[in-house]
Amino acid sequence: MTNESPTEPLIQIKDLFKVFGKKPTKVMPMVREGLSKDDILAKTGHTVGLKAINLDIHKGEIFVIMGLSGSGKSTLIRHFNRLIDPTEGQILVEGIDVMKLNTKELEQFRRNKMAMVFQRFGLMPHKSVLENVAYGLSVQGIDKATRNAKATQWLETVGLAGYEEQYPSQLSGGQQQRVGLARALCTDAEILLMDEAFSALDPLIRSEMQDQLIELQKELHKTIIFITHDLDEALRIGDRIAILKDGNLIQVGEPVDILLNPADDYVEAFVKDVNRPRALTVETVMKPPAYRLTADTIGEALKQMKRIPANYAYYVTDEGFQGVVCQEALEDAVKTDKEALMEDFKVEEMTPISQDALLESIIPATMESDFPLPVIDSDGDLQGELSRAHLADVLSDFYTDGADDSTDEEKQNSTKEDK
Template sequence: MTNDSQIQPLIQIRDLFKLFGSKPNTVMPLVREGLSKDEILAKTGHTVGLKAINLDIKKGEIFVIMGLSGSGKSTLIRHFNRLIDPTEGQILVEGLDVMKLNTKQLEQFRRSKMAMVFQRFGLMPHRTVLENVGYGLSVQGVDKATRNAKAKQWLETVGLSGYEAQYPSQLSGGQQQRVGLARALCTDAEILLMDEAFSALDPLIRSEMQDQLIELQKQLHKTIIFITHDLDEALRIGDRIAILKDGELVQVGEPVDILLNPADDYVEAFVKDVNRPRALTVETVMKPPAFRLTADTIGEALKQMKRIPANYAYYVTDEGFQGVVCQEALENAVKADEQALMEDFEVEPLTPISQDAPLESIIPATMGADYPLPVIDADGDLQGELSRAHLADVLSDFYSDDADSTDNTDNTDLQKSNLTNKDK
């Protein structure tokens, strides 16, 4: 990928406004004056759907747009492929101004560039599963043999091989949504628009669909715009999240930014009840590994140790993290032989943790360790560290909220106490 493609967002939304009513253009001056949504409605009978939306969406990311009912999230997603035209503003896709497309160009744009997955599946009941999946290709004029072959491939990808001849009414809700997802993917559209795609499913099936979307995205690297009112879902699948309120953009950021640094009371109310230890991974909160020893001899290692403010460091070789070393042990070893090799030095074992692990899973290990735990990636390379102090800082608000909701001291209160009191 070139630097230009990294810099240029795939989708750009610029100063987008949408007013619903008979004469929206005449009401725009009041909107720009700053009147509220309720004031606009009372004075003019017009409803503010979107107000001054500016967004950049990167190629290959899952971008989640969320908010309460009436926040404008579904209105916004329908602007991307111009199912709704804005009152004012620009919609740019790879630099192309979608607002300037004529009817024929817009039709081609929708067929080839964007595919939509609907909340209520949107399947045609009189067509088989195979025909539903291949429908987008049939509209594009692809021959039957080719589209059937491709539809079968996508059905296999979403776990529905063997269901080709079934009809939608013969499938469960989760299976129907898999068909809808396969149909969207079958067109090879670069951008997927998913409007509350999983909200009609029961919790277990919904979780399975979220998992499948995450796994598919690892292979496909589509640009996915996903609408939801569920913050847990947004945190689980989103690379970045935009939160809307009354048609206005309140905050945009990575899940950890939304969770740990809510922009205002509205966002804070959203994140209040999120299970933070389960939602955050080690990678999102770890600190860079500040203190490393890479010396070949004990004498050189001690010199390195004396240059750092801590009395411990991680010993790292070409093979990755080896263990933790304290200054006192090095000083004792130098007295015997400062030229002795570090590879023969008995480092203190310390089990590293994965950067992908949820915080919930590593709390006991972090609390029981004498040193901050080293964090490694899938290749075993040292990426950071997680200390009890940092963990307590990140989780204290969550445990405080839990403690406030109970009248007596429970395990959660004790855990918070331990995190704080055992801080090094």
């Protein structure tokens, strides 16, 4: 049993400070008074590593901590499993204060609750790949047959079946990092700590490892704390991102929040060069579907149409999105038979876009369409719409050459007057 309630975060960091030096507690009053990191170093010879960090991390999320060198990100991750003890503050995991664990309890906690994947792989050169992966289970006292079977299974999962008897020196960097990942996963630890885990890899291999982590997470639902200095990587894999600067927590949010609503100039400088079309999905920027028709007959559909400010609407049935309907076409059809069924009415076909699609992939279709594009989910149900004007607004900061040629009328979004 744990002290965790269903709504309580898995990990809570509360008012965490870390000062490096011989007498950190004596320096804390200066830190709390707000003296800068540089001033404290000059006056006392102590270095402020972390200052007033408060974080909630939820079960099953990939939580990315990012910042430049010296920001405190690697210092912070080492507090989670108490490789570093804070000067002040609390670290709660499932409601348990990690700072109160004795030596034996802390050892068990590190073995069973958290596993770490290092930047430089951390493999033992004198042990085979299989022995490296099984090492954590060996420390836990699991018998050889069981741990080897499990290690073999995880090697297959990360794409290294057949490499069991190889040694680390015989593997490429990407393969060595896969061994490190398999070793961390093999212990069944609920929490993975990944400190710049992919930073030493070539860009292509790094991208492959990011893809693999995302795919594995869909099945495993681990809680992953991932350290990086690369915002593109953070945006690609993170469910939420925390940005550190000089030991201070600057902003926490989902990738779209960081990208579209930077907290200050520091974060804005980080995000300004991000390729937004490749980083944002349709779902993150779409608008709710403004106008939809659900009537059974043409006459009822025209009544619905006249109640909305646009001269078009999406036609939706129990089977999902069917197409777009213009008021003019309905008015013509009503003259013939207002009781005619909408299912027999010829709607204007329009290919919907997936809410999971990257903006990059839908730019041509959006720019060519006379109407905002309908956005559907995996079941084909209408979830939103994306117009030329809104897409231009979202991307205007990225495309700084003034390519937004949308008119003011378009940006007011399709009223009868501008249609």
